[in-house]
Amino acid sequence: MRLGIIGLPNSGKTTLFNALTGGNYETSAVGGKSFHVNTAVVNVPDPRLDVLEKMYTAKKKVFATITYSDIGGLDKGIGEGGLGGQFRNELAQVDGFVHVVRAFRSDTVPHPYETINPQRDLELLDGEFLLMDLIAVEKRLEKVQNELRIKGKRAGTALEDELPLLERIKAHLEQDKPLRDLEIAPEQKRQLGGFGFLSLKPVLIILNQGDDVRPEDTTVHYSYRHAQHIGLRAALEAELAQLAPEDAALFMEEYGVTELSAARVIALSYELVGIHSFLTAGEKEVRAWTIPQGATAYEAAGAIHGDIQQGFIRAEIIPYGVLIAEGSEKAVKAVGKMRLESKDYVVQNGDIIVFRHSS
Ligand SMILES: Nc1nc2c(ncn2[C@@H]2O[C@H](COP(=O)(O)OP(=O)(O)OP(=O)(O)O)[C@@H](O)[C@H]2O)c(=O)[nH]1
Ligand SMILES: [Mg+2]
Structure with missing residues (x-):
């Protein structure tokens, strides 16, 4: 943009x-x-x-x-x-x-x-x-x-x-x-x-x-x-x-x-030009990815790599606010607040996502 x-x-x-x-x-x-x-x-x-x-x-x-x-x-x-x-x-x-x-x-x-x-x-x-x-x-x-x-x-x-x-x-x-x-x-x-x-x-x-x-x-x-x-x-x-x-x-x-x-x-x-970010986080890197507002999980996968999109199985999602409230990824999972979403889920600003995909 x-x-x-x-x-x-x-x-x-x-x-x-x-x-x-x-x-x-x-x-x-x-x-x-x-x-x-x-x-x-x-x-x-x-x-x-x-x-x-x-x-x-x-x-x-x-x-x-x-x-x-x-x-x-x-x-x-x-x-x-x-x-x-x-x-x-x-x-x-x-x-x-x-x-x-x-x-x-x-x-x-x-x-x-x-x-x-x-x-x-x-x-x-x-x-x-x-x-x-x-x-x-x-x-x-x-x-x-x-x-x-x-x-x-x-x-x-x-x-x-x-x-x-x-x-x-x-x-x-x-x-x-x-x-x-x-x-x-x-x-x-x-x-x-x-x-x-x-x-x-x-x-x-x-x-x-x-x-x-x-x-x-x-x-x-x-x-x-x-x-x-x-x-x-x-x-x-x-x-x-x-x-x-x-x-x-x-x-x-x-x-x-x-x-x-x-x-x-x-x-x-x-924001004004109609885009926002989802996030990925791990030891290797933390990163913000740009997608159009309203884009789906499937489209978000494509923003990272075509192969991830092609082999899309599901998206594991922790909203940023939930991660901060619970304190860690482990704590979020322990209270069952990590969400599993399919291709057509509309990604929200600040969603932290792991894409499960077949290779
Ligand atoms: N006093 C003051 N001078 C400013 C301010 N902002 C810019 N200037 C000065 O105004 C002049 C023009 O600034 P530029 O940023 O070159 O303006 P521009 O819109 O790019 O101008 P053109 O590209 O020539 O159309 C420069 O000498 C700046 O230093 C300000 O807030 N206060
Ligand atoms: Mg100028």
């Missing part, structure tokens, strides 16, 4: 990218308009693995991962066709967005629209995405209508089914609402996958705050489904990400920072 970090020039995208990935990419006060992408894979922090590592005296700890791409070069006017093909592809291919909105004040970093106004900036770029989606849906609609007119019944039921969906999408966008807020059945959503509608993708809005946080810097109004917002100080967190853990702790104490938001942003964005 990959999330695209987007935002207006000088909003702090690259700074946030560095904070999330521990990277050291160059940030600048110039506000680049040219298209560029930085990509990095990061571990998804999971305190459960730290606990399991100790409990099982495991030799290795393997985190789930997620990818971030810092996509520079977005600004007002892109919806009107100012966006090149490569750029458009990059946006269409990510699974969700992290939208950085500037809330920090600075005399040395110019704002492209001069004043600090998070709500305006959020709506500005969001509006461009809506416009791009509207243009895309109108194009597709025209094509489908033409084909239906020319071929009639021979065009097939798939196109006939698509037509009302496209019309519904168009009407929704014309009300200035993102597609992520439109009720669309899962199979229809899959059908739309190839069009890469931007406003259909989940979004995590980051209010990038400076050192003097004012109340108006902490909230924006964006009450749509599959969207959340959170405030953080990207510059401070990027600096901390460069330090050794013990130095970072000292620094945090000095600046009165009790908790870093980067870890929370990673965890939130992981």
